[in-house]
Amino acid sequence: MLIIGIAGGTGSGKTTVARSVIDRLGSDKVTFISQDNYYKEHSQLSMSEREIVNYDHPLAFDNELLIEDLLRLKQGQTAYAPVYDFTVHTRYSDKKVELKPNRIVILEGLHVLSDERLRELLDIKVFVDTDPDVRILRRVLRDIEERGRTIQSIHDQYMKTVKPMHEAFIEPSKKYADLIIPEGGHNQVGIQLLSVLTEKYLSGDREWGAGL
Ligand code: C5P
Incomplete structure (x- = not known):
C-alpha cells in the first residue's frame, strides 16, 4: 500500500489535487481520506462555545484515531471514519464512512505534514502552495454557500485563528514535502x-x- 499525504492551507486546492489524481488512476484503486473527518467531537459544548474553538490548531484533530485507522488499512482491514458536520461544529453520531484497504491511500488535510507520527506513515508527501488572497476568497464563498457562515464570522475566525495557525504550523510544514504543487x-x-x-x-x- 502506498500512502500519499496532501497538505496545504485552507482553500489551497488540496481536495482538487486529490480528486484529479483519483480521476486519473481510477477510483477503484484509491481510498480517499480527509483529515477533516477527524475533527474532535464538541457536542458537550454549547453552540456559542463551539463557534470560538480554534479549529486550525493541530490539536483540533483526533490524529490518534486517524493513525489507528491508517494502521488498520495497512494491515488490510476496513476502517470506519467519523463524519463531521461543519454547520454545527461536531460529528454526526449516526454516520460513518467506510474506508477499504487499497493499493493507494490519499490522505488530505491541513495538518497531515505537521504531525511527525502522521508524516512517518506517508510514502509521498505533497504540499499544495496557493497564495493567501486566493485561499481566503475561495473560503469566503465555500463557508457562506456550504457551511452556513456569515462574512463577519469568516473575517473574525480568519484573523483570530486561521491566519496565525497557518503561519505557525501549516506553512512551516512545507519543508517536509517531497513535492510542492503551486x-x-x-x-x-x-x-x-x-x-x-x-x-x-x-x-x-x-x-x-x-x-x-
Ligand atoms: O477544507 P479546509 O481545509 O479548508 O477545512 C479546514 C478549515 O475548516 C479550517 O481552516 C477551520 O478553520 C475550518 N473549520 C471551521 N469550523 C469547524 C471546523 C473546521 O470553520 N467546525
Missing part, C-alpha cells in the same frame, strides 16, 4: 507528475518505485 488544482503538470509516479508504483515499476 496553485493546486490549476497545476496540471504537478498533478500529472504525482499521477505518473503513482501509476508507476501501481504497475510495479522497480526504478520508479525505488524507496517507496
Whole structure:
C-alpha cells in the first residue's frame, strides 16, 4: 500500500489535487481520506462555545484515531471514519464512512505534514502552495454557500485563528514535502507528475518505485 499525504492551507486546492489524481488512476484503486473527518467531537459544548474553538490548531484533530485507522488499512482491514458536520461544529453520531484497504491511500488535510507520527506513515508527501488572497476568497464563498457562515464570522475566525495557525504550523510544514504543487488544482503538470509516479508504483515499476 502506498500512502500519499496532501497538505496545504485552507482553500489551497488540496481536495482538487486529490480528486484529479483519483480521476486519473481510477477510483477503484484509491481510498480517499480527509483529515477533516477527524475533527474532535464538541457536542458537550454549547453552540456559542463551539463557534470560538480554534479549529486550525493541530490539536483540533483526533490524529490518534486517524493513525489507528491508517494502521488498520495497512494491515488490510476496513476502517470506519467519523463524519463531521461543519454547520454545527461536531460529528454526526449516526454516520460513518467506510474506508477499504487499497493499493493507494490519499490522505488530505491541513495538518497531515505537521504531525511527525502522521508524516512517518506517508510514502509521498505533497504540499499544495496557493497564495493567501486566493485561499481566503475561495473560503469566503465555500463557508457562506456550504457551511452556513456569515462574512463577519469568516473575517473574525480568519484573523483570530486561521491566519496565525497557518503561519505557525501549516506553512512551516512545507519543508517536509517531497513535492510542492503551486496553485493546486490549476497545476496540471504537478498533478500529472504525482499521477505518473503513482501509476508507476501501481504497475510495479522497480526504478520508479525505488524507496517507496
Ligand atoms: O477544507 P479546509 O481545509 O479548508 O477545512 C479546514 C478549515 O475548516 C479550517 O481552516 C477551520 O478553520 C475550518 N473549520 C471551521 N469550523 C469547524 C471546523 C473546521 O470553520 N467546525
